[in-house]
Amino acid sequence: MASKGQPSKSCASSHLAEEKEIRAELQRILVSTEFKSTPRRRRLLNYLVGELLAGREKSLKGYTIATEVFGRDERFDPQADPVVRLEARRLRHDLNSYYVAAGRNDPLRINVPKGQYAPIIEWMDRDQITGSRKPLSTNSLPKHAISVAFFLRALLRRRYLVGGVVLALFGLAATVTVAVWQGQGRGDAEGHGPALAVLPFKADGGGTEQKLFGGGMADEILTSLGRFPDIRLYLPSGNDKVLDDPVEVGRRLGLTYIVDGSVGPNTERSGVVISTRLIEVQTGRIVWTGKYDRSYSAESLQVVRDDIAASVATSLGQTYGIVRTDELHRMAEDSSASVSSYGCVLQSYLYRRSLSLEAYMPALTCLEAAVQRDPGYAEAWAMLGWLEMDAGRFGWATGTRADEAYFRGLETTSKALALDANNISALKARSSIYHYLGNFAESERQQRRALALNPNDPDTMAQLGWRLAVRGRFDEGIPLLKQAIERTVNPPGWYYHLIAIHEYLEGRYSEMLSTAQTATVDGSGLSWSLVAIAEGELGHKEGAKRALANMADISPRLGRNPSEVYRRAQATDSIVQSLMSGLHKAGWQEPIKPQ
Incomplete structure (x- = not known):
């Protein structure tokens, strides 16, 4: 001894x-x-x-x-x-x-x-290095091994403004992988994502029309929420509907969230005031509140009701909306729980905000494990297809041609569509892959099909707008991008890129600078390249110099060969030439090649 x-x-x-x-x-x-x-x-x-x-x-x-x-x-x-x-x-x-x-x-x-x-x-676990990776459990890890999840700390430490409340998303602890919750009302192998019910809206005074308005509101919100993936929806029973305490209803049903609200008259004009809120059942915390004040006539009552219900569902259910942001927030706080496939999907959504390499690897590793563990989960296959495509379009798959990565992504998303023929994430991924393969007609067809399935999804709208605009169809693409931004609580930076480029091409340099600076929330080199162009056109030499330094620091590839990066996005020749002219004016110089 x-x-x-x-x-x-x-x-x-x-x-x-x-x-x-x-x-x-x-x-x-x-x-x-x-x-x-x-x-x-x-x-x-x-x-x-x-x-x-x-x-x-x-x-x-x-x-x-x-x-x-x-x-x-x-x-x-x-x-x-x-x-x-x-x-x-x-x-x-x-x-x-x-x-x-x-x-x-x-x-x-x-x-x-x-x-x-x-x-x-x-x-790495042996299964992780054979092509069929599986995440390790906490107990099986040697003490010196830590999680790939640390790559996400920088992203999760950013502050996101949601419904007027700043949510500080703290970095994940050094556990095995991203944690989400298992158990009643939580994501598991049979059902992925949070469980949610919408209670009937209470009539707060007013006449028969207000009561009718409130009676159909819950059903319309449920219908609209059903178009978004990974939110499990429940109908309360007759007994639950008459309970005064919504939290008690949620706990009895084993739910994650409850949505409730009230309908009242606007006494100053012929109108209605809708108040709604999202409650986290476990703690009784009010996550979000919304208020809608609309005029209507007897003939337009149903149209107004449906429009408000769609707005509520969009705010809650979209990829970068209230529910997913809150799930990420709670996921970051609770590092003790076990991994789930839904957690891997959430991780991939977070990666797609920044499209950064440091967030890519943990998301890829997690999704590969998810589809092995849970092969019937269409959303995990769809998001894995996205990430396989990204290895090609960003040049991360050294030794593999970009088109090989694209075809692998198509194969993976086909598995998602075999499980769910209307999986919107898979359709969007395939649209993106066809875009980078140069098949623009098929790309647009797939994206428009996804948008038809859920017209309230700003992310689907933004992707269609982005692809139309980058091919020079600004008159069609820019309105879609602006509409997506209006409907998104916390838009990713890439929503703004083509708007900034359009402003540049029209000579609106001050507007371009403001838009490009907003886009830098994603921390991408591309956003900083647009800032540099705007600063250069405005004669701000120091600002242009700083922006170029940020561009090259974040994306050395962009710093070395920006035209290649722009062309890889399938931008038209005229757009690329204009952007390169702007970069030169900002002070960018082609690196001297070693002799």
């Missing part, structure tokens, strides 16, 4: 074996031709891993790295010289790219989380 305070021989042997595996992985990365990194970032990675293995990871500071790796002297000032921060960010991008492609089947992964320099090591 080992003496007190000393490791046993078996522990020491295990530690040495692990160190050997880590060094082998480091060597695989450094010698890989797919590891697109400069010599000094290779030195940085080698140094960081060496310090980790030596037990000095806690002393890894910017000053130390600057002097030890980058040859700075004792006068180094991190505020004036951001070399360490910039090179660390680029190293993270290089590592993510490596593990998307060449390192996909490596037995372990070396990552440098955002906000620190100490690497972390993640050992």
